[in-house]
Amino acid sequence: EVQLVESGGGLVQPGASVRLSCTASGFTFSNYSFNWVRQAPGKGLEWVSHIAGSSDNIYYADSIKGRFIISRDNAKSSLYLQMRGLRAEDTAVYYCAREGHPLIPGFFDHWGQGTLVTVSS
């Protein structure tokens, strides 16, 4: 069974840093691209970042470019999001989402349960 479990969220102060993790199981992690998607409280979905299976293609949303870094460790079946310079507007549930087909962009076929990051003093 495919499972994605996010962790690392919590209450952080403005300007602080935090690293989110997404641990995968039930499939060969390195074969898939992954994305981070966030959802501010009561708001819609916002795509954040994409990383290909071998980390050779990485993309970011303009809203977080230069502050967030996506990475992965295929040996540990883990995806990461290093977040720096956090702002109140970064407060959201952060989901990791697997791109389920090697030839079809998007196709987010599995999502984690999300981890909440709250940026507040």
Add this chain to the structure above:
Amino acid sequence: DTVMTQSPISLPVTPGEPASISCRSNQSLLHSSGHNFLDWYLQKPGQSPQLLIYLGSSRASGVPDRFSGSGSGTDFTLKISRVEAEDVGVYYCMQTLGYSFGQGTKVEIK
């Protein structure tokens, strides 16, 4: 940037009746491959989103056939032929040329 606009924002529905959601892009999502790079997702209350439709009109595995996607280029539609109570939630379109979501359409039972 590709901007996705959904309508309506809120959609009260009657069980057994059809429902339709529109999604428009400010840029064509028709790829040179001939496919439209657009997904549809449903986020049920308290849950993570789930994939319904990919490449504009292909149903994901396990998705009931009452859901269908259509459209090409900049105009797309998600249709539910006969709404069931379990279909309530927020529906999002997402363009997959560069990844961005529509603002969502909340479907609720009348």
